Amino acid sequence: MVVGRYAESEGLVFQVGEYVICSNKGVCIVENITTLNISGVDKEKKYYILKPLYTSGSTVYVPVDSQKEPLLRKVIDRGAAQKLIEAIPEIPLLVIPNDKLTEQVYKECMKTNDCAELVKVIKTIYLRKQKRVQAGRKVTAVDAKYFHLAEDSLYGELAVALDMERNQVSCYIATVIGELKTGGK
Incomplete structure (x- = not known):
């Protein structure tokens, strides 16, 4: 099954453009889902790139397969x-x-x-x-x-x-x- 542009088998729960709640960062928009090209970071691991809606200039990187904090969930409807x-x-x-x-x-x-x-x-x-x-x-x-x-x-x-x-x-x-x-x- 495909979720947005990404296959469910990849473990993705959220889609690019979706609003999520990220623990103490509040409402964020999923800006991208990608690997990171940063030294010391697993190049195969996918991350949600989140932009907090009410904190300008801030970016949050959350592993797609993260079971720990920060908790991510969809914004209520x-x-x-x-x-x-x-x-x-x-x-x-x-x-x-x-x-x-x-x-x-x-x-x-x-x-x-x-x-x-x-x-x-x-x-x-x-x-x-x-x-x-x-x-x-x-x-x-x-x-x-x-x-x-x-x-x-x-x-x-x-x-x-x-x-x-x-x-x-x-x-x-x-x-x-x-x-x-x-x-x-």
């Missing part, structure tokens, strides 16, 4: 993105046993490359930030860092799935959730 947004009110918060484990819990969620896990991180940190501000305390550096990372990852993927600008995603989510709460659509 429009229907899945819409279902995720509609499910946000029901997605539970993270359970953090104690403050010393906060960053570890965030890191584990981020490593999954799963949109629902990113929503958990965002919701949990949002509520933590509100409580801290109400108590007259500053937001922790760890919360600020992971809130930003989770938002960038989630909003980047949703923007591609919904064919909109990344800076429009937050307002779109708020509108959809607002309509769900009021029963209007």
Whole structure:
């Protein structure tokens, strides 16, 4: 069976021109699938050449047969993105046993490359930030860092799935959730 221009027997999952999620690089486009002519690199091994969509000047090289990090997966489709947004009110918060484990819990969620896990991180940190501000305390550096990372990852993927600008995603989510709460659509 042929997948795009490449045979499935070659172990290729993604095609040139396809959007993928690459661990901490976010949304990338598969620019090429080729061998690398770099000293010390197996000349027979094929690589996905990825261009991050929201990081200019960056290139990521991922072995086609890689079973390790960075995880690669297809960007969710429009229907899945819409279902995720509609499910946000029901997605539970993270359970953090104690403050010393906060960053570890965030890191584990981020490593999954799963949109629902990113929503958990965002919701949990949002509520933590509100409580801290109400108590007259500053937001922790760890919360600020992971809130930003989770938002960038989630909003980047949703923007591609919904064919909109990344800076429009937050307002779109708020509108959809607002309509769900009021029963209007």
